[in-house]
Each structure stands twice: as C-alpha cells, then as structure tokens.
Amino acid sequence: MKVFEKVGRDTSDVFSYAGGVIELLGDALRFIVPPRIRIGETFNQAFLLGVQSWPIVLLTSLFTGMVFSLESAVQAVQYGVGNLVGGIVAYTTLRELGPMLSAVVVAGRTGAAIAAELGSMVVTEQIEALQSLGLSPTRMLVVPRLVALALMVPLLTVLADVVSILGGAWVAHIYAHISYDSFLQSMRSTVDFGDLLKGLIKSVVFAVIIAIVGAYQGLSTRGGAAGVGKSTTNAVVVSIILIFIFNFALSYLLYGGS
Amino acid sequence: MPDIWARLENVSVRYGPKIVMENLTLDIVEGAITCIIGLSGAGKSTTLRLLNGLKQPDSGRVIVGGRDITTLHERELIEIRRSIGFSFQFAALFDSLTVGENIALPLRENTKMSATEITQAVAHTLESVGLAHLENRYPAELSGGMVKRAGFARAVVSNPHAVLYDEPTTGLDPIITHVLTDLIVTLRRRLNGTAVVVSHDLASIFLMADYIAMLFEGAIVAYGTTEEIRRSENPIVQQFLQGSEVGPIPI
Numbered sequence: 001m002k003v004f005e006k007v008g009r010d011t012s013d014v015f016s017y018a019g020g021v022i023e024l025l026g027d028a029l030r031f032i033v034p035p036r037i038r039i040g041e042t043f044n045q046a047f048l049l050g051v052q053s054w055p056i057v058l059l060t061s062l063f064t065g066m067v068f069s070l071e072s073a074v075q076a077v078q079y080g081v082g083n084l085v086g087g088i089v090a091y092t093t094l095r096e097l098g099p100m101l102s103a104v105v106v107a108g109r110t111g112a113a114i115a116a117e118l119g120s121m122v123v124t125e126q127i128e129a130l131q132s133l134g135l136s137p138t139r140m141l142v143v144p145r146l147v148a149l150a151l152m153v154p155l156l157t158v159l160a161d162v163v164s165i166l167g168g169a170w171v172a173h174i175y176a177h178i179s180y181d182s183f184l185q186s187m188r189s190t191v192d193f194g195d196l197l198k199g200l201i202k203s204v205v206f207a208v209i210i211a212i213v214g215a216y217q218g219l220s221t222r223g224g225a226a227g228v229g230k231s232t233t234n235a236v237v238v239s240i241i242l243i244f245i246f247n248f249a250l251s252y253l254l255y256g257g258s
Numbered sequence: 259m260p261d262i263w264a265r266l267e268n269v270s271v272r273y274g275p276k277i278v279m280e281n282l283t284l285d286i287v288e289g290a291i292t293c294i295i296g297l298s299g300a301g302k303s304t305t306l307r308l309l310n311g312l313k314q315p316d317s318g319r320v321i322v323g324g325r326d327i328t329t330l331h332e333r334e335l336i337e338i339r340r341s342i343g344f345s346f347q348f349a350a351l352f353d354s355l356t357v358g359e360n361i362a363l364p365l366r367e368n369t370k371m372s373a374t375e376i377t378q379a380v381a382h383t384l385e386s387v388g389l390a391h392l393e394n395r396y397p398a399e400l401s402g403g404m405v406k407r408a409g410f411a412r413a414v415v416s417n418p419h420a421v422l423y424d425e426p427t428t429g430l431d432p433i434i435t436h437v438l439t440d441l442i443v444t445l446r447r448r449l450n451g452t453a454v455v456v457s458h459d460l461a462s463i464f465l466m467a468d469y470i471a472m473l474f475e476g477a478i479v480a481y482g483t484t485e486e487i488r489r490s491e492n493p494i495v496q497q498f499l500q501g502s503e504v505g506p507i508p509i
C-alpha cells in the first residue's frame with residue numbers, strides 16, 4: 001500500500017508543481033501585458049544574468065562546435081563528402097546546439113542564481129517585507145528576471161551559433177583540410193535565416209522556463225540554508241529536464257520533420 | 259468603551275498537524291499600543307501576519323478598520339497593507355539596496371511623490387529614528403540596533419495608520435532596547451495611530467504598553483491594561499511574568 005501512497009503523493013506533487021509554475025507565469029504576464037515593467041531593474045538583471053554569462057557560453061559553444069566538426073569532418077572527407085561539412089555543422093548548430101547549449105549553460109548559472117537569491121529573500125523575510133509594503137514580489141522580482149532572460153538568452157544563442165560555427169570551420173580546415181570557402185559554400189546552400197530564427201524562438205521559450213522555474217523554486221523555499229540549497233539544485237535539474245522536453249516538442253512543431 | 263482598530267474573531271490557524279490558534283478572539287484598541295506576549299511558538303508573530311493579511315486563517319474573521327480582510331480580493335488587501343507598517347524581527351531590509359533606497363521603496367512604488375519629496379521624506383524619517391545621514395549605507399554595514407531602527411523607518415515612512423512590530427528589541431543590549439522602546443512610543447504619537455508589538459521583553463512591554471494580551475496554547479488567556487496584567491491572578495500569567503519553572507506552563 002505504501003508504494004501506491006507514494007506514487008499517488010508524487011503524482012499529486014508533480015501536478016501541484018506544474019500548477020504553481022503556470023500560475024506564476026500567468027501572474028508575471030499580467031505585469032508584462034499591458035507593460036508595468038521596472039525598466040531599470042530589468043537592465044540590471046540583463047547585465048547580471050545575461051551579459052555576465054557570455055564567457056561561459058562562448059567557451060562551451062566554441063569547444064562543442066570544434067569537437068562536432070572534428071568528429072564529422074574527418075569522416076566526411078573519408079567518404080568524399082567533405083563539401084557537406086559546413087552545412088552539417090551550421091544546420092545542427094542553428095537548429096539544436098546553439099539554443100540548447102546556451103540554455104543549459106544559462107540554466108546552470110542563472111537559474112541557480114535566481115532560485116538562490118529569491119530563496120534567501122524568503123528565509124530572511126524580505127519577500128514578506130515586500131508584500132507588507134503592498135508590493136508584488138512577482139512584479140518587483142520575477143518580471144525583471146523573466147524579461148531580462150527573454151532578451152539575453154536569444155543574444156547568447158546568436159553568440160553560441162557564431163562561435164560554434166567558427167570553431168567548427170577552423171577545426172575542419174586544420175584537421176580535414178576543408179577550405180573556408182567550401183565550408184561557407186556548404187553553409188549557404190544548407191541553412192537560411194529561417195533556421196536561425198527558429199533557433200531563436202526556441203531560446204525565448206527556454207529563457208521563460210529558466211526564469212519561471214528558478215523564480216518558482218526560490219519563492220517556494222522552506223527552511224533555512226538547507227532549503228535554499230535544495231531550491232537551487234531543483235531549479236537547475238527541473239529547468240534542464242524541461243528544456244530537453246520542450247526542445248523536442250519545439251523541433252517537432254517548428255521543423256515538422258523537415 | 260475604546261474604539262477598536264482590529265478584531266480577530268474566533269480565528270483558528272494550523273501549520274500542518276500543529277494547531278497554533280483555536281477560536282482565538284482579540285481586540286486591538288485604536289490609538290493605543292497593544293503588546294502580545296507568550297511563549298515561543300505560541301502564535302504571536304502569526305497574529306501580526308493575520309492583521310495585515312500576510313496569513314489567512316483556516317477559519318474565523320479578521321476585521322481591520324471595519325472590513326473583514328479574509329474576504330477581500332488581493333487588490334483590496336494590498337490597499338489595507340499599505341495602511342499598515344510592519345517592522346520585522348530581523349528588519350528584513352533588502353540587502354541589495356542602501357538604507358535610503360529601502361526606506362524610499364514604498365514611497366517610490368506606491369505614491370506619486372517627486373524624487374525630491376521622497377529624498378526629504380527619507381531624510382526626515384531617518385532623523386526621527388536617530389539614523390540621520392546614513393542613507394547611503396548598506397544594511398550589512400549597520401549594527402543590530404541600527405538595522406532595527408532602519409526597519410522601523412521603512413515601516414513608518416508612509417505614515418501608516420497602524421504599525422506592527424515583531425520582536426523589536428530581541429537580542430539587543432539594554433540601552434538600545436530602551437531607545438527602541440521610547441521610539442515605538444514616540445512614533446505611535448507622531449502617527450497618531452495604533453501599534454501592536456509582539457515581544458518577550460517584559461521590562462520594555464511594561465514601559466510602552468497600553469494593553470497586554472497573553473497567548474497560551476492557541477488562545478488569549480489574559481487581556482488588560484499593564485496594571486491589570488501585573489495584578490492578574492491567572493497562574494499562567496504569573497508564571498510567565500516571574501519566569502518561573504514551576505507552574506501550569508509545561509517546560
């Protein structure tokens with residue numbers, strides 16, 4: 001019986017969690033349409049959460065692009081299709097690697113930071129202090145982080161796309177002797193602006209997931225320091241899982257198998 | 259009969275299986291300082307949170323200014339909260355903001371005051387709590403007593419009708435405790451409003467209180483003026499006032 005009780009409780013917890021996240025998102029949208037956004041705080045968060053993430057996004061995407069090219073270029077040349085490498089690298093990067101890599105990196109760095117900061121504010125009664133002043137924690141804290149990430153994650157994705165492709169082109173040139181011209185030619189014939197745009201649409205969805213899950217975890221924190229630690233870990237784990245699930249769904253919707 | 263600012267009526271509150279309040283009824287007198295005393299975990303802080311709608315009771319009514327706030331929509335509740343200052347036990351200042359920005363926040367967000375008017379109001383309020391010229395310090399740069407006073411300043415800067423103080427003197431030295439006790443009395447007079455203070459500090463309570471309520475096992479076991487409480491024959495009250503280990507309060 002205990003097994004059934006546990007399954008029932010866990011199922012109820014999942015629905016309760018999903019309900020809480022959706023409710024918070026709805027509450028945040030209330031302040032975005034019509035706009036009641038705190039511009040200064042949003043720029044501040046864009047810098048803290050987004051701009052400061054660029055070095056780690058740059059490094060991870062550079063090496064991923066390089067290793068992807070390393071694995072594919074040598075094989076492609078062996079089979080006599082070296083002229084396809086640029087297209088393969090760009091296609092995969094713009095559609096999947098760029099948005100996913102930047103989102104996972106931001107989830108690890110920024111989602112954790114949001115949960116930790118808001119969680120600390122809960123345990124030190126700062127959230128209650130906001131409410132006691134008649135201020136909405138959603139408007140004051142969640143919306144600036146949500147808007148900042150929705151603006152910054154697509155920019156970071158563009159950075160990841162560019163760096164990953166450049167890294168891929170360099171490795172293809174060094175190890176498989178594929179000329180930059182051939183790499184570029186292959187890219188041009190394989191991908192277009194639509195691929196970049198669809199990748200950016202994904203990145204906006206991922207940004208919303210990271211911000212809302214991080215904020216929900218932070219605001220749901222119970223207990224002291226241990227509670228903050230638990231919220232931080234959960235924010236990263238849940239965000240990354242949701243990013244992978246939504247990536248599949250979005251790929252299906254946006255590309256439809258094409 | 260004195261006017262009543264707020265009334266908790268047959269209020270029950272549970273945290274999971276733990277019953278914190280059961281059918282509790284308490285009147286808060288308008289224009290007076292009411293102190294709530296009781297053991298740790300007796301529900302004193304919960305009482306304050308019920309009074310400004312931060313906590314909803316499981317049953318019963320919370321009437322503030324003649325309106326049952328348990329039935330209000332969030333927007334109406336926000337208006338009630340803006341008319342009540344809340345000084346938290348650990349001040350709950352926003353640590354990313356300076357003291358001045360902390361105190362200015364409710365004015366900046368809730369009023370149409372100009373930046374100059376806000377600056378003046380913040381300076382005046384800081385001066386009234388003895389923290390003049392500390393606008394640019396961060397909360398982490400202040401002593402415990404200064405942090406409490408900055409919390410008082412934020413609670414009263416909007417000239418609220420009532421101010422709720424959660425453990426205002428806990429953990430402070432006797433001199434600062436005395437200063438803060440005087441400050442609560444002065445601020446109440448200045449605002450010409452109501453104050454509710456939750457505290458364990460009996461010396462401080464007997465200096466400032468007009469009325470005292472004692473919470474025990476989820477109910478009010480004694481209520482009256484300071485003299486009435488001092489002379490109370492209730493053994494629970496007497497044990498608490500004397501700090502005795504012997505009596506009906508289980509240790």
